[in-house]
Amino acid sequence: MFELLGVPPQALLGQLLLGLINGAFYALLSLGLAVIFGLMNVINFTHGAQYMMGAFAAWMLLNYAGVPYWPALVLAPLIVGATGIVLERLLISRLYHLDHLYGLLLTFGLALIIEGLFRQQFGASGLPYDNPIPGGQNLGFMFLPWYRGWVVVFSFVVCMITWYVIEKTKLGSYLRAATERPDLVQAFGINVPRMITLTYGAGVALAALAGVLAAPIYTVNPTMGANLIIVVFAVVVIGGMGSIMGSIVTGFGVGVVEGLTKVFYPEASNTVIFVIMAIVLMVRPQGLFGTPR
Amino acid sequence: MRLTSVLMAGLLSSLAATTAMSANFTDGVIKIGVLNDQSGTYSDLSGQGSVWAAKKAVEDYCKANKCDEKIEVVFADHQNKPDVGSSIARRWYDVDGVDVIVDVPTSSVAFAVSDITKEKNKVFLDSGAGASELTGKKCSPNFIHWTYDTWALANGTGSAIVKEGGKTWFFITADYAFGKALERDTAAAVKKLGGKVLGDVRHPFPAQDFSSFLLQAQGSGAKIIGLANAGADTINAIKQAAEFGIVQGGQNLAGLLVFLTDIHALGLKTAQGLLLTTAWYWDTSDANRAFAKEFAAANKGNYPTMVQAGVYSAVTHYLKAVHALGSDADGAKIVAKMKEMPTDDKLFGKGTIRPDGRKIHDMLLVEVKKPSESKGAWDYYKIRTKIPAAEAFRPMSEGGCPLVNKS
Numbered sequence: 247m248f249e250l251l252g253v254p255p256q257a258l259l260g261q262l263l264l265g266l267i268n269g270a271f272y273a274l275l276s277l278g279l280a281v282i283f284g285l286m287n288v289i290n291f292t293h294g295a296q297y298m299m300g301a302f303a304a305w306m307l308l309n310y311a312g313v314p315y316w317p318a319l320v321l322a323p324l325i326v327g328a329t330g331i332v333l334e335r336l337l338i339s340r341l342y343h344l345d346h347l348y349g350l351l352l353t354f355g356l357a358l359i360i361e362g363l364f365r366q367q368f369g370a371s372g373l374p375y376d377n378p379i380p381g382g383q384n385l386g387f388m389f390l391p392w393y394r395g396w397v398v399v400f401s402f403v404v405c406m407i408t409w410y411v412i413e414k415t416k417l418g419s420y421l422r423a424a425t426e427r428p429d430l431v432q433a434f435g436i437n438v439p440r441m442i443t444l445t446y447g448a449g450v451a452l453a454a455l456a457g458v459l460a461a462p463i464y465t466v467n468p469t470m471g472a473n474l475i476i477v478v479f480a481v482v483v484i485g486g487m488g489s490i491m492g493s494i495v496t497g498f499g500v501g502v503v504e505g506l507t508k509v510f511y512p513e514a515s516n517t518v519i520f521v522i523m524a525i526v527l528m529v530r531p532q533g534l535f536g537t538p539r
Numbered sequence: 540m541r542l543t544s545v546l547m548a549g550l551l552s553s554l555a556a557t558t559a560m561s562a563n564f565t566d567g568v569i570k571i572g573v574l575n576d577q578s579g580t581y582s583d584l585s586g587q588g589s590v591w592a593a594k595k596a597v598e599d600y601c602k603a604n605k606c607d608e609k610i611e612v613v614f615a616d617h618q619n620k621p622d623v624g625s626s627i628a629r630r631w632y633d634v635d636g637v638d639v640i641v642d643v644p645t646s647s648v649a650f651a652v653s654d655i656t657k658e659k660n661k662v663f664l665d666s667g668a669g670a671s672e673l674t675g676k677k678c679s680p681n682f683i684h685w686t687y688d689t690w691a692l693a694n695g696t697g698s699a700i701v702k703e704g705g706k707t708w709f710f711i712t713a714d715y716a717f718g719k720a721l722e723r724d725t726a727a728a729v730k731k732l733g734g735k736v737l738g739d740v741r742h743p744f745p746a747q748d749f750s751s752f753l754l755q756a757q758g759s760g761a762k763i764i765g766l767a768n769a770g771a772d773t774i775n776a777i778k779q780a781a782e783f784g785i786v787q788g789g790q791n792l793a794g795l796l797v798f799l800t801d802i803h804a805l806g807l808k809t810a811q812g813l814l815l816t817t818a819w820y821w822d823t824s825d826a827n828r829a830f831a832k833e834f835a836a837a838n839k840g841n842y843p844t845m846v847q848a849g850v851y852s853a854v855t856h857y858l859k860a861v862h863a864l865g866s867d868a869d870g871a872k873i874v875a876k877m878k879e880m881p882t883d884d885k886l887f888g889k890g891t892i893r894p895d896g897r898k899i900h901d902m903l904l905v906e907v908k909k910p911s912e913s914k915g916a917w918d919y920y921k922i923r924t925k926i927p928a929a930e931a932f933r934p935m936s937e938g939g940c941p942l943v944n945k946s
Contacts, residue, residue: 257758264750362578369841371583371798372774374806377782388754391782463782464747465774465804469580473745508751513714515751516743 260388261505267394269501270401271456275474276481276493277405278452281412284488285425285445288338289346291354293478294471295361296450299326300457301466302364305373315378315462322458323451330450334443357472364468372467397459404455405494412490421445480523486536496534564867565636568609571597571854572637574627574652575667577616580770581644583800585667588838588847589642590614595833596854599885604862613637617648624648625655632659638867639664639857642850646670646717656681661870664857666849669769669796670720671933674897678940681870683877685898686849687818689721689796690933695816695926696793697728699904700763705791709761710739711752711776713768718744721795722767737761742772749776753783762790769796774804781809798844802907802919810919813907819845819886820903820920826885835917842917848886853898855884890928895940902931 275297282290303322307313313321333356341348382391412418421441424431428438457471464470481500485492500519507515532538573593575585593612601610613635617624624643631637632655640656643649644667656663657679664683665673671690673682708729712722718741726736737759740752753776756764764785766776773794780792794801797815821831821842830851834843860876861867874896882890882898890900905920913919935943 257754260754261751264748264754267750268748365578365582369583369800369839370578370580370586371800372771372804374804374809376806376808380782382782382784389757389783389788391784393782394750463779465771465778467771467804469771470747473747505751509755512752513741513743516746 256387258506258509261509262502263388263390264394265502265505265508266498267398267501268504269498270398271460271474271497272478272481272501273405273494273497274401274456274459275453275478276485276497277408277490278449278456279478279482280485280488280490280493281408281452282446282449283482284490285412285421286442287342287346287425288349288446289353290446290449291350291475292333292357292360293353293450293453294473294475295357296326296330296453296471297457297460297474298364298468298471299329299360300454301375301461301464301470302368302373302457303454304458304461305375305466308375315458319455319458323454326454326457327447327451331443331447333450334446338446339439339443357475361468361472368468370467370469372465372470375461375466377462393462397463401456401459404452405497408452409490409494477519480519482533484519484523484526484533486533489533489535489537492533492535564608564861565638568611568636569858569861569867570611570613570635570637570639571857572631572635572640573612573614573642573850574617574624574631574640574648575614575642575644576619577614579619581619581667583841584798584844585642585644585846585850587614588834588841588843589666589850591834591837592843592847592851593641593854595830596851597858600855600858604858610858617643617645619645619648621647621651625651628652628655632656632661638662638870639873641665641853641857642667642846644668644846646673649673650677653677653679653682656870659870662857662873664853666853667846669717671724671938672720674893674895675933675938675940678895678938678942680896680942681874683853683874683892683896683898685853686845687816687902688897688932689717690724691818691902691931692795692816693721693724694728694933695902695904695931696795696814697725697734697765698732699816699924699926700791700793700814701729701732701734705763705793706734707761708734708736708763708765708793709756709759710736710765710767711749711756712739712741713744713746713772714741715744717769718767722765725765725767725793725795742768744768745770745772747775749779750783752776753780753785757783757785757788757790763793764790765793765795767795770801773797774801777805777813778809786812798846799842799917799919800844803841803917807908807910807913807919810907811909814923815905815907816926817845817903817905817920818900819848820905820922821848822918822920823903823922830886831917840916852882852884852887856880856882893935895935895938895943897932897935897938899928899932901928902926 300322303325304318307318379392424438432438481496485496507518573590576582597610615627639662641664643665646668649665649668666686669689671688674684710722712718794815802810821827831842878892887900892898904923
């Protein structure tokens, strides 16, 4: 059997598939960021905390109200999205006329506060959440848990729907127009502030959805988002700030590259994304799919 | 600013008045500083629970013995950072009149605090940190390592599993000093008993996704997958191993540093069958159960970990030694006295402290219960074997502690 750099091709195939699954999380999270940045020009550093809130919402629904995973997959994003709407109305909306930096500082501070509150309430070590579809299928080259398969398919579908809504529908065209010329769009009788608020809520709901998907496989603890958000920001920068398709493609792509790194030089698997980011920034500062602003 | 407010909040007044000052206590007060993680990964296994344990030890001691002097317990958050930990330790010793520092999880912080304690001739009783070097090459006449260390965990879990037939190992190791030390100590224990290490993989710290590493472990065909990591990394690895059917596939996991709070975070359904070594478990005697009940009532229903129980035990023994000496001024002298006196408290029972600063007691090899075997929350361990104190810790001759070579 031929081997590639000492790694049998079957093992390689397995790692590629795993990379794709991780990429699904990156794609889903960076998609929410891209929607919020692309349509609102807000760099949402609370995204990681909102991802965490999604996982905790699923846990709370299960343990306080007896709501299992499947309904929680719908309910948790709605609940967390609603908190996002409140946040946008109360705080973030007051910063639109200022520089990006203020939004960044506000959302970063909010993330720290939210994480602190959850830690105070639930402790630092985390909470258990059972896998709703245990078991899996032996594919010959690897064992594929059903749940991972579900995550990758579902994330891909959600990504595509989001892309379609924003790029191909009338609603999406309103949104994009409102970003460019809010005054003109408003003149046509469209309530722009409400649309922006709902957009933020939708972006937050995407983060929460990723959180619910993560609950059965990653530890549900208050810092779960803080660890991931940095990687996701790198994904957004590589894909091009605000580019919807860019963040989807880059999310899956980066997952695959990371997966391969874990085979050949595992120690570097956390760094490789940032190396790619540095190279992209040097060669194409607007990102792979971005347009210069 | 945070430190001062924390100090204010942590003040605990004593039971007795300070009139009869026959003994020589610095500023008339014995001040115990609990230095640990109050907000991060280790805050559940040490944190406020350790502060409560220290206060409880003072209360129990003064109930049984007469305390003429004032005893205070203060605490601070070292955030798992050596620089933060050292500056608090210096301040405590120089400005605030702290006589003894206890707990201090995170080995890198423990090393820094141990150096400062020696320089200031105070006392440092560590319960939370793991590195076995603390009583090896880095040992100090002002230091006692109370609860556990990497050698004891590696030896306890590693040997037990090899003896039961788990002869081939693959390690998933956190890529930093602690993880490598844990892997090295375990691999040595495995090889000593005729086991074999088939491979290892170093994961970045912290890591979120372990599926790739687990797949490599699966591919190695090793019977045992050793997890040389801690906290959220271990939880993630165990959770995902269950997902990938590692155990159904005939391989077993060995957690090399797992605390009771980690099992609580995993849930029994995921954690069942895991073998691990612990210095203390709440459900082993009436005294321990009573302590755990009281602890839970004061700590949001959480049960005490071995680290928190160790703080109780260490503070108790410290107070005994200080009273026997009638002074808390000379740190090295107190530690010498503590080593001379046999230890005895309601949680850890009888034990001794070796010249290299290692506190010696039995360790427990436990198996995590199946959900059906558990009577409720926090009923998690089945005791498999008791590892006698004499075998549980690294022999003094192998540690390379300069204090031992002198004698």
